[in-house]
Amino acid sequence: MSDPICIQFVCLGNICRSPLAKAVFRDKVEQAGLEEYFEIASSGTGSWHVGDTADDRMRQTAQRNDLSLEEHRASQFEAEDLERFDHIFVMDKSNLNDVLHLDEDDEYGGKVRLFREFDPEPDDYQVPDPYHGGRKGFERVYEIVERTADMLLHRLVDEYDLIEHVDGDETPEDVEET
């Protein structure tokens, strides 16, 4: 098998938005039977929460939507990630600036994009930071991430010519020629 497509989702603290984006995207990849093609990570541009679990409110939001963030531990985005990952999807414009700031020789800008570029209803192209708000903000992040991750996966399936199959469907190898 060829190398997996390495994807990283990035926010500020890596305890709310990007852990959720990773979990939602991974779930969609699994549902499409494509897990062998992807390596999926998340991180934050800040260091305050390194090693922490995901925010309780985001863990609850995930749980309400049948996803688990229990295994998550926060990490910080590093300059080396610019080389290592094929695609880096950032949650807001401040994350974009912070990540691009680490690209000292302007080599990797083409890999770094706002996640909401893939949102069919992109508003200002940013996933709002829910940290200082209430539960509604977390639910809103879930809605944005859910529809954006869906579109993102479809775009990557097209770009890399991957064959998506619904669970239980026959794979092309299973289909006998007649």
Ligand code: 4NP
């Ligand atoms: P996140 O949310 O970037 O979506 O993980 C935040 C988490 C922590 C802080 C800010 C945003 N903070 O200021 O500690």
